[in-house]
Amino acid sequence: MIQVDKLVKEFKDKKGGRVRAVDGVSFDCKAGEVFGLLGPNGAGKTTTLRMLSTSIKPTSGNATINGIDLVKNPDEVRKQIGFLSGATGLYGRLTAREMVEYFGKLYGMSKDKIESRIQELFTFLDMNDFARARCEKLSTGMKQKVSIVRTVLHDPPVMVFDEPTSGLDVMSSRNIVDFIFRCKQQGKCVIFSTHIMSEAMRLCDRVAIIHNGKIYQEGTVNQLLQSTGENNLEDAFLKIVGEKPARVQ
Amino acid sequence: MNFGKIFTIFRKELKDTLRDRRTIIFTFTVPVLAVPLLMLGIFKLMAGQQQKMEDRRQEIVVTGWENLPADLAEILPADSTLEFTTESDFGQTNSDSLQAALLRGEFAALLVVPPHFEDGLRLESQVELEVFYDRAEDESRTALGKLRELLKPYGDKLADARLAARDLPVDLTEPFIISPYNIASPQKFAAQGLGRMLPYFIIIACLLGAMASAIDLGAGEKERGTIETLLVAPASRGEFVLGKYFTIMLMSTVAGLLSLASMTVFFKYFASDPALKGLSEMINIQLEFSTVMLVLAVIIPLAGIFAAILLSLSIFAKSAKEAQSYVGMVNLAVILPAMVSLLPGIKLNHQIALIPIVNISLVIKDGLAGTLEWQYVLTAFVSTTIFAGIALYFCKRWFEREQVLFRM
Numbered sequence: 102m103i104q105v106d107k108l109v110k111e112f113k114d115k116k117g118g119r120v121r122a123v124d125g126v127s128f129d130c131k132a133g134e135v136f137g138l139l140g141p142n143g144a145g146k147t148t149t150l151r152m153l154s155t156s157i158k159p160t161s162g163n164a165t166i167n168g169i170d171l172v173k174n175p176d177e178v179r180k181q182i183g184f185l186s187g188a189t190g191l192y193g194r195l196t197a198r199e200m201v202e203y204f205g206k207l208y209g210m211s212k213d214k215i216e217s218r219i220q221e222l223f224t225f226l227d228m229n230d231f232a233r234a235r236c237e238k239l240s241t242g243m244k245q246k247v248s249i250v251r252t253v254l255h256d257p258p259v260m261v262f263d264e265p266t267s268g269l270d271v272m273s274s275r276n277i278v279d280f281i282f283r284c285k286q287q288g289k290c291v292i293f294s295t296h297i298m299s300e301a302m303r304l305c306d307r308v309a310i311i312h313n314g315k316i317y318q319e320g321t322v323n324q325l326l327q328s329t330g331e332n333n334l335e336d337a338f339l340k341i342v343g344e345k346p347a348r349v350q
Numbered sequence: 351m352n353f354g355k356i357f358t359i360f361r362k363e364l365k366d367t368l369r370d371r372r373t374i375i376f377t378f379t380v381p382v383l384a385v386p387l388l389m390l391g392i393f394k395l396m397a398g399q400q401q402k403m404e405d406r407r408q409e410i411v412v413t414g415w416e417n418l419p420a421d422l423a424e425i426l427p428a429d430s431t432l433e434f435t436t437e438s439d440f441g442q443t444n445s446d447s448l449q450a451a452l453l454r455g456e457f458a459a460l461l462v463v464p465p466h467f468e469d470g471l472r473l474e475s476q477v478e479l480e481v482f483y484d485r486a487e488d489e490s491r492t493a494l495g496k497l498r499e500l501l502k503p504y505g506d507k508l509a510d511a512r513l514a515a516r517d518l519p520v521d522l523t524e525p526f527i528i529s530p531y532n533i534a535s536p537q538k539f540a541a542q543g544l545g546r547m548l549p550y551f552i553i554i555a556c557l558l559g560a561m562a563s564a565i566d567l568g569a570g571e572k573e574r575g576t577i578e579t580l581l582v583a584p585a586s587r588g589e590f591v592l593g594k595y596f597t598i599m600l601m602s603t604v605a606g607l608l609s610l611a612s613m614t615v616f617f618k619y620f621a622s623d624p625a626l627k628g629l630s631e632m633i634n635i636q637l638e639f640s641t642v643m644l645v646l647a648v649i650i651p652l653a654g655i656f657a658a659i660l661l662s663l664s665i666f667a668k669s670a671k672e673a674q675s676y677v678g679m680v681n682l683a684v685i686l687p688a689m690v691s692l693l694p695g696i697k698l699n700h701q702i703a704l705i706p707i708v709n710i711s712l713v714i715k716d717g718l719a720g721t722l723e724w725q726y727v728l729t730a731f732v733s734t735t736i737f738a739g740i741a742l743y744f745c746k747r748w749f750e751r752e753q754v755l756f757r758m
Contacts, residue, residue, distance in 0.1 A: 155581075155582065156578060156582050157756065179583065182582065186578060189578060190579070191574070192576060194370060195362070199365070204579075206358045208583070209584065251579070
């Protein structure tokens with residue numbers, strides 16, 4: 102469902118030179134599969150996912166999403182994707198319902214379709230009590246639910262999660278994890294970035310280790326463990342990126 | 351460009367803006383209530399101060415009171431706001447110490463009547479009445495003015511009597527007189543008074559109206575973390591820019607019109623205030639429907655310039671606080687050209703009609719005065735619209751830059 106082909110993104114640094122934040126990243130992900138991008142802060146995860154979700158343009162390389170060319174047809178790609186990041190905010194002065202309706206309209210959905218999806222999702226996530234409350238008045242967990250509905254309202258075949266649990270407490274991150282599982286069950290193609298190894302082990306069918314803008318290794322969690330001879334993902338990760346932790350002798 | 355999407359974005363932004371208390375206060379309360387009230391306060395204070403000075407009694411010390419002719423000595427106390435004291439009653443006879451007391455403000459003026467004053471008058475030689483006053487003091491200047499007014503009819507009467515004694519016509523000493531006839535309409539007169547200030551306040555109201563919502567619609571997106579959500583939504587950058595742009599423009603235009611309306615209503619109401627009777631003609635602005643339409647026509651493109659510039663700055667800023675400081679600079683750049691209507695002698699011509707803000711300021715002023723020349727309105731309108739278009743174009747290009755949108 103997603104084929105990523107040698108994506109490169111360069112930024113200008115402060116001295117006017119060029120920095121490669123993403124340096125030739127390629128991977129693919131099928132429907133019903135959860136693919137994890139695992140890497141430390143600054144590895145290029147967010148930049149890669151921003152390119153996939155069309156908020157920034159790749160310097161070179163391309164990707165096909167549900168058969169649509171990312172570079173040539175970004176507007177169509179947007180309709181195929183539901184994007185959720187840990188930093189995603191809500192418009193505080195809109196109500197939960199208005200917030201979701203607004204995005205439904207932007208996705209070009211009909212009034213009836215928006216209405217029926219809201220009914221369905223708000224009931225499923227138990228949100229009817231606060232549907233007409235302003236987002237600024239909601240708790241973190243409620244806000245999270247509004248974000249989730251906003252992401253899936255248009256029923257996209259591809260889901261992109263950029264560190265979706267960062268800054269959340271145990272309960273709220275559990276909501277997100279459940280949600281990712283449900284997307285997988287519904288046959289969506291899920292791409293997911295994290296720096297939390299345990300999350301990756303639990304959720305991902307396949308993992309790519311990304312560091313300094315490059316993918317170092319890719320495979321199922323078991324394959325990564327076997328190839329490195331380690332028995333947990335954290336050690337495997339450090340071995341793959343070649344940084345031995347300083348051990349006390 | 352999909353107009354349906356632009357409209358969806360516009361409606362959402364407008365709803366969002368109208369629910370923001372801070373924006374509403376800046377957009378509506380300040381131009382509608384605060385500015386007129388402030389101006390009225392200043393007017394009232396000025397008028398009251400003037401009145402007070404005239405009503406207050408000033409003391410004038412007279413040396414040589416006994417030298418005054420009897421009929422003049424009777425006339426002087428006629429002005430009840432002046433109090434004449436002889437030097438002996440005051441307790442000082444020395445000229446230097448009297449002047450020192452005057453400087454200390456113990457009385458308002460010192461009138462010196464020379465000996466043989468009455469003889470001089472009778473002999474028809476010109477005699478001098480010295481008045482010492484402190485020009486730096488309002489009280490003292492007022493006393494001098496009152497004294498002049500009090501003495502002038504007496505001198506005129508003497509002159510007339512002298513001419514009559516010689517069988518000469520009384521207008522002999524006045525070869526010609528100047529008779530001014532005011533042909534200005536009350537509208538034009540008012541426009542010269544308060545009308546000079548109105549364009550300035552309308553333009554500032556437009557800017558204030560645009561400012562608050564621009565900060566929220568640009569930097570606010572980054573601050574709330576909604577910008578990423580927005581950028582993955584299937585609307586083009588251009589559609590987002592236009593949706594936001596029209597919202598800011600509308601807020602700006604409404605603020606400008608409200609400012610015009612509230613000032614007119616306020617001043618009409620207060621023109622009947624007896625404390626302001628001296629100013630009532632100056633502040634009684636006649637607002638006709640065509641004037642309102644004219645103001646509307648010129649502030650819409652002006653709002654367009656403001657909206658594009660402020661939105662560009664705001665989306666560049668990482669936070670509302672940063673945006674605020676950029677917007678402050680725009681404020682400075684707008685205030686000075688907007689003040690042109692306050693300066694005497696600057697008139698619209700084809701060159702001036704091309705300069706943004708300055709042209710709008712002068713068009714509104716002339717419009718209120720009813721002395722507008724339409725070719726300049728057209729030039730000003732076209733020029734401002736073109737500037738607004740260029741600003742919007744750059745604003746859109748600016749929105750397409752990742753360095754700007756992801757500058758966090």
